[in-house]
Amino acid sequence: MEAKGMPEGLSISDIHSLGQKEALDILARIARVEKKTFPSNEAFDFSADLWRKKPNTRVLYATGASPSTGAPSPLVAYAVYVRQKGAALLHKVCVAEPFRRRGVGQKLMDHIRQRLQREGCQYIQLWVDKAREPARALYARCGFEEREEIDNYYAPGRTGIRMVLNLE
Ligand SMILES: CC(C)(COP(=O)(O)OP(=O)(O)OC[C@H]1O[C@@H](n2cnc3c(N)ncnc32)[C@H](O)[C@@H]1OP(=O)(O)O)[C@@H](O)C(=O)NCCC(=O)NCCS
Incomplete structure (x- = not known):
């Protein structure tokens, strides 16, 4: 099978710029x-309140190039983090299923890291389900370190791992 590259025309933006x-x-x-x-x-509440009332919550999204049919550009990925003083809590990173394994997750993580570094953030923290191997591999590749494991964190039998990326 031919390997697919980065989706064409990938662009990452913040919903607060809209x-x-x-x-x-x-x-x-x-x-x-x-x-x-x-x-x-585990589903995050992406209701309208997020845009109106939660200025510390950042929602980033990535779209691909508009198809020639005039249909809207596809939603490729999104991420959510909350800024708390010197830290950022990364709640969610998701690449839509058809676009996975093409470098989008990595690109989104690089974007987040660069932006937070520019804003003077000292570290990024997240929790990940131990069973989510792709996500753990992505975070480890981005330099996150596993700091703590808590049994039954998400649900009975589902372990949570706390990971941290130091930005200083
Ligand atoms: C985790 C996720 C964001 C990865 O996005 P992606 O765009 O497919 O990742 P990339 O193509 O940028 O891969 C970057 C690196 O991550 C790791 N990785 C990604 N998918 C993987 C998989 N299925 N198995 C093992 N490692 C994987 C690899 O190290 C990969 O580098 P490589 O391709 O050179 O081996 C995506 O699988 C996803 O959205 N999963 C469902 C949602 C989720 O679990 N989110 C995290 C919890 S909120």
């Missing part, structure tokens, strides 16, 4: 991918 209508449209599209990807108890 007007309300566009932001709410992107949030609705993210919510649909989120629902398909995660069990309901």
Whole structure:
């Protein structure tokens, strides 16, 4: 099988750079991918409040080039983090299923790291389910270190791992 490269025309933006209508449209599209990807108890609430009322919560999204049919550009990936003083808590990174293993996750993580570094953030922290091997591999490759393991963190029998990337 031919290896696929980075999706064409990939562009990463922040929903806060959009007007309300566009932001709410992107949030609705993210919510649909989120629902398909995660069990309901782990699904993040991508409701309109996120845009209006949570200035410390950042939602980034990546789209590909617009298809020639005039359809909207595909939603390729998204990420959510919360800024708390010198730290950022990375809640979510997700690449839509058809676009995985093409370097998008890595690119999104690089984007987040560079942006947080520029903003003076000292470290990024996240929790990941021990069973999510692709995500753990991605984070390890980006330099995150495993610091702590908590049994039954997500649900009975599901271990959470705390990972940290130092930016200083
Ligand atoms: C985890 C996830 C974001 C990775 O995104 P991706 O775009 O496929 O990742 P990339 O193509 O950029 O891969 C970068 C590196 O991550 C690791 N990786 C990614 N997918 C992997 C897999 N299925 N198995 C093992 N390692 C994997 C590899 O080290 C890879 O580098 P390589 O391709 O040179 O081996 C994606 O699989 C995903 O969205 N999963 C479902 C949601 C999820 O679990 N999110 C994390 C918890 S919130």
